[in-house]
Amino acid sequence: MRTSTRARATSLAAALALLLTACGGDSGGEEAGDGGDSASGTRTVQVGIIPVSDVAILHLGQEQGFFAERGIELEFNLGQGGAALVPAVVTGDYQFGFSGIVSILQAREQGLPVTAIAPTSWSNGEEGQHINALMASDPAIQDAGDLEGKTVALNILNSQVETLARNSVEVAGGNPDNVNFVEMSLPDAVTALGSNQIQSFVCGEPFCTLAQDAGARVVADNWLDLVPEGIGLSGVYFSTTDQIEADPALFADIQAAIYESLDYSAAHPDEWRAQIPEYTEIDPALVERLTMPLFKSDLEPEEYEAAPTKAVEYEILGEVPTVEEFFWEPES
Structure with missing residues (x-):
């Protein structure tokens, strides 16, 4: 296959x-x-x-x-x-x-x-080599567990990216049901994060790097959270x-x-x-x-x-x- x-x-x-x-x-x-x-x-x-x-x-x-x-x-x-x-x-x-x-x-x-x-x-499967990640700019958000009560953008709701985001929040000790997930395109999410319209989004490249260049940080590597010892x-x-x-x-x-x-x-x-x-x-x-x-x-x-x-x-x-x-x- x-x-x-x-x-x-x-x-x-x-x-x-x-x-x-x-x-x-x-x-x-x-x-x-x-x-x-x-x-x-x-x-x-x-x-x-x-x-x-x-x-x-x-x-x-x-x-x-x-x-x-x-x-x-x-x-x-x-x-x-x-x-x-x-x-x-x-x-x-x-x-x-x-x-x-x-x-x-x-x-x-x-x-x-x-x-x-x-x-x-x-x-x-490598640290620092994320293909999907939760990005945040607020220094108070240190990990995905801090996203409770916050607005997180996904390019598609009720999807694989929502699955990844929910899992990362849960892995960090948070309750994903307390996160406000909204739908937004990846280019718009980079801009919205910079204006604090949202507090995080799940990125895929090239938007992870674009967000980092705009001052955002990776607060969770979604795939490592899901598959910590594999791919x-x-x-x-x-x-x-x-x-x-x-x-x-x-x-x-x-x-x-x-x-x-x-x-x-x-x-x-x-x-x-x-x-x-x-x-x-x-x-x-x-x-x-x-x-x-x-x-x-x-x-x-x-x-x-x-x-x-x-x-x-x-x-x-x-x-x-x-x-x-x-x-x-x-x-x-």
Whole structure:
């Protein structure tokens, strides 16, 4: 194999409501690989991403020709969070998307035919090398336990990031039910933290480094709090069983190109970093200081299960399917 006032399911439910309305008639979406073929036989594949460093592997893979050699050209579409990308993938407007694991498992529990096609990135298990962290500027906030009674921004509520934040508060001896979680985009959260509109937010790179440059500090490394002696899978690239069944050969090629991109990025970190300014407005000089997640093309079940299992404890998720049930694999 190669995330309040707690607004339960607000973000995903809203997205699903729009999706179900769209699915009442012709969605206008294309079958996987249809309508995007050029005269040369190249298949144009629409992919939904968010502006975080993890997805640089796709840009690098495209630059290196891993997709082109399989007759694929990726077109990138930006969104705020993985849950918000689900409708576009389900209607077929996008062939696949990027998301935290929990949002896709929630969509499955709502009856949507989504499935993982490849991993995105892992925590690296090293102190000071956070891929998600609670950031704060107030010197009175020394750890996540001090966030009780405070406002903490998440890019998606009722999600994997909320799971991570709640766990860190609990690990530090606080009660996460006493934290006011609000939804806010990562770029807006950096600004809001500086103006004290919020007191903390869960960052992902490059926004961790941007917040630190604005005077914020890491008060909790979310993944080390969750997996103190190991690593955890942070996200997946996902599609739908309908699209996969319509063109399994296309998705086998997409999957193989993603795996090749993961391994190449791990071996060529400077080339991976060079991609980030291409789809963000980050100063290239800042990119050199970003924390690189762990990339690899193999997955152990416990790495996948770490975040979803904790999400079940917080009633953000109902159950955790096995890795074999969740990750699609092409027939041999």
